[in-house]
Amino acid sequence: MALVQNYHITGDSAAAIMASIEQGVRTGNLPPGQSLPPVRRLAQQLGVSPGTVASAYRSLRQRGIVETAGRAGTVVRSNSPLLAPPMSPLPSGVIDLSHGEPDTSLLPDLTHAISQLPTRAINYHQGGPVPELLELAREVLSRDGVEGSLTITGGALAAISLSLTTTLNPGDLVAIEDPGWRNVRDMLAASGFRTWGIPVDESGPTANGVAEALAAGARAVIVTNRAQNPTGATISGVRAEELRELLRGHPDLLLIEDDHWAELSQTPLHHIGNVTGKWVFVRSTSKPCGPDLRVAVVAADERTKTFIEGRARLAHGWVSTMLQHLVMSLWRDEEAQRAIEYAGRTYWRRQMVLRNALRENGIPALGHSGLNLWVPVDDEAVTVGAMRDRGYAVAPGSLSRIKTPPGVRITCSQVEERDVADIVEAMVSAVRPAGPSV
Known part of the structure; x- marks a missing residue:
């Protein structure tokens, strides 16, 4: 344990040392300009x-958290992306393209669905997954070829967390997409799991990356079927088959598929399936129906489903039956379903228009579905700062990546075509600033 002022750096591996230093930066115990040992x-x-410490410092430098400062050695950067809280107020006039959230104006109207809710509350012994919702969910999932034992959780993150904590032990290695959903990475760290990053391209997590994770001893693999955050990747049919072949020989591996984009997707689902002994498929209602619903349908092998339900009962209890009935009403409401279909087409059009415009101007934006685009850059802090100077807030990729080279995430869920030219012009200037005049 090393003391820096009043903060103890800990760790017996590069990843652990890096996580300890990141925690110190986030909490302010390692302030900007602070020299590391x-x-x-x-x-x-x-x-x-x-070599272990050098590896940790090198990763921190690549992610823009520390920098080399001559005789001062390695110091915390003054503009480290970890220093800015995700929900910090933006300066007046700055348009937020960093939030990663859906457009609330595209969410379905809940008026009719609410009118269909039960008029009486239930008692404790009546809680749990609503059988009628499970039957409806079975019909919905079967259209995409998803079978298995079903249950209900309080959102996708809850489903992923419950699946891991009931199947693995602290210290086990979990393979996640890199870059990937920050909430999963933070949850894994808080739960004591080690992480292994799987590179992502437009067809999803790469087969070579998954193979390397398995060779490293991964006990679980988490993948996103469609609208991967932050890259917008979608698992293709060819990639899904490659992953099936890789995973078939690992009966003790936990495979978690996150299909949060669900009905909004303009591309078919390529379900990897129950090729391992332990598997979980999660379909959240947050993106199509509303983030505040906090309801996800989970299909899994019988044993894992039983563990998930048992742990949920011991922790936070059942998911509100009122919310479950609300989801059921929305799934049956033709007007709500039309609104979701319209939202899916609108999100796809906004993403494609911005992505194509960036590419036409030499910016290699990645994105195939979802709310975001991923843009590789040389220096995240410089790009984020330059974009803000031009009136736009974008998210630094360091919040989402492990070993992937630097990049920024642009949320395009509310970008209208009339705004695209200005955004592209700002991005071109931020990524390729004009050199000094001669």
């Missing part, structure tokens, strides 16, 4: 090799 001194204090 020299590599050899920290290695001696922690009882690890200098």
Whole structure:
């Protein structure tokens, strides 16, 4: 354990040391400009090799959290992306393209669905998954070829967390997409799991990346079927088959598929399926119906489903039956379903228009579905700052990535065509600033 002022840096691996330093930066215990211990001194204090500490420092530099400052050694960057809270107020006039949230004007009207809710509350012994919703969910999922034992959780993150904590042990290695959903990464760290990053391209997590994770001893693999956050990737039919072949020989592996985009998707679902002994498929209602609903349908093998329900009962209890009935009403409401279909087409059009315009101007934006685009950049902090100077807030990729090179996330869920030219012009200037005049 190494003391920097009043903060103790800990860790016996590069990932653990990096996480400890990140925590210090986030909490303000390692303030901007703070020098970190020299590599050899920290290695001696922690009882690890200098190469381990050097690897941690190198990853932190790549993610824009620390920098080399001459005789001062390695210091916390003054504009580290970790220093800005995700919900910090933006300066007046700055348009937020960093939030990663759906357009509330495209969410279905709940008036009719609410009118169909039960008029009486239930008692404790009546709680749990509503059988009628499970039957309806079985019909909905079967259209996409998803079978299995069904249950209900309080959103996708709850389903993923319950699946992991009932199947794995702290310290186990979990393979996640890189870059990927920040909430999953934070949840894994808080739960004591180690993480392994799987590179992502437009067809989803790469087969080579999954193979490397398996060789490294991953006990679980988490993938996003469609609208991957932050890259907008969608698992293709070819990629799904490649992953099936890789995973078939691993009966003890937990496979988690997150299909949060669901009915909004303009592309078919390529379900990897129950090719391992433990598997979970999660379909959240948050993006199509509303983030505040906090309801997800989970299909899984019988044993894992039973563990999920048992742990949920011991933790936060059942998902509100009122919310479950509300989801049921929305699924049966033809007007609500038309609104969801319209929203899906609108999101896709907004994403494609902005993505194509960026590409036409030499910006290699990635995105195939969902709310976001991913743009590789040389320096995240510089790009984020330059975009803000031009009136737009974009999210630094360091919040989402492990080993993937730098990038920024642009949320396009509310971008209208009339705004595209200005956004592209700002992005071109931010990524390729004009050099000094000669």
